[in-house]
């Protein structure tokens with residue numbers, strides 16, 4: 001799907017926000033600056049979050065409670081090793097209720113649960129291209145209703 005400008009990424013985020021279910025895990029793939037954080041910001045704003053959406057570049061995680069949902073925005077670009085994963089308490093956070101948006105999931109291979117939905121962004125000369133893939137029934141339902 002073509003995302004010709006930032007507004008298109010935000011429009012996708014708004015549709016996605018309407019399809020979130022407790023416990024969903026969403027991986028966000030794509031190079032630096034591809035639009036992963038932009039998508040999460042769009043989701044949070046669509047749910048009514050009015051504060052600043054910081055990139056979890058250094059904190060690894062930013063938690064949100066909005067619209068009756070607990071969201072966790074992870075950016076694992078700077079995750080070092082399994083010890084850091086465990087000491088941050090991430091394992092317990094995957095409780096089937098928290099909703100996860102995970103940038104750079106590749107950095108935690110073997111540690112994070114599989115994704116319901118994977119969204120990839122490709123940087124084009126103008127805009128972005130996105131592709132989406134579901135790995136579970138919950139994910140398939142989400143994408144079918146997008």
Ligand SMILES: Nc1ncnc2c1ncn2[C@@H]1O[C@H](COP(=O)(O)OP(=O)(O)OP(=O)(O)O)[C@@H](O)[C@H]1O
Pocket residue numbers: 003004005006007008009030031032033034035036037038039055075103126127128
């Ligand atoms: N569809 C689009 N077309 C053009 N520009 C876009 C589009 N979507 C987002 N952008 C812009 O691209 C940049 C994306 O930055 P963003 O922080 O979202 O990237 P990221 O994938 O989270 O990167 P990182 O891996 O460094 O966290 C922003 O400047 C945003 O305005």
Ligand SMILES: [Mg+2]
Pocket residue numbers: 036037038055075103
């Ligand atoms: Mg980001």
